[in-house]
Amino acid sequence: MAKKSVSQGMFGGFVDLTQRQFIQVLILGGVLGFISWGASVLFGQAISSSLLCGESVSCGGLSVVSSTVIQLIVGLVALLGLVRLSLYRPLFIVLGAVVSLWGVVSWAAGLVWYEGVIWSVLLSALTYLLFAWIVRPRKFAAAVILVVLVVLAVRLPPLI
Numbered sequence: 001m002a003k004k005s006v007s008q009g010m011f012g013g014f015v016d017l018t019q020r021q022f023i024q025v026l027i028l029g030g031v032l033g034f035i036s037w038g039a040s041v042l043f044g045q046a047i048s049s050s051l052l053c054g055e056s057v058s059c060g061g062l063s064v065v066s067s068t069v070i071q072l073i074v075g076l077v078a079l080l081g082l083v084r085l086s087l088y089r090p091l092f093i094v095l096g097a098v099v100s101l102w103g104v105v106s107w108a109a110g111l112v113w114y115e116g117v118i119w120s121v122l123l124s125a126l127t128y129l130l131f132a133w134i135v136r137p138r139k140f141a142a143a144v145i146l147v148v149l150v151v152l153a154v155r156l157p158p159l160i
Helices: 019-048 060-084 090-100 104-109 113-134 140-159
Strands: none
Touching: 019 060, 019 104, 019 113, 060 090, 060 104, 060 113, 090 113, 090 140, 104 113, 113 140
């Protein structure tokens, strides 16, 4: 007769994250970082070539809006990818990662191209992996609290 696991603890146990899923999330996050950087650069080129802005129009606010739209589209792609990978609580992963990475797209687009690619891919891959690891508790409240604490830890220091 098989023994049942009794390791409930404070978090109600954890959902397994296999080595294969670990690597897949890391790769998916890197690809998403590359896509967000590339879309940001392409959109920036469209703006700077005066396709959308004339000489008399200020486009300062348009870059912020484009960065936001790019992040939301990449978040939707991430959600579809994480569902395809059968990860636990993919929406939490995406919400935490998108809020944590907010503004990285415009920051990375301002760097030299190879630095922007490296930072965008690295930060995105590690962020998605971090949140895939954090949402593993079976208790819903524990997962919500962990995601909120990590997002606050990431977003508050730049504001101080």
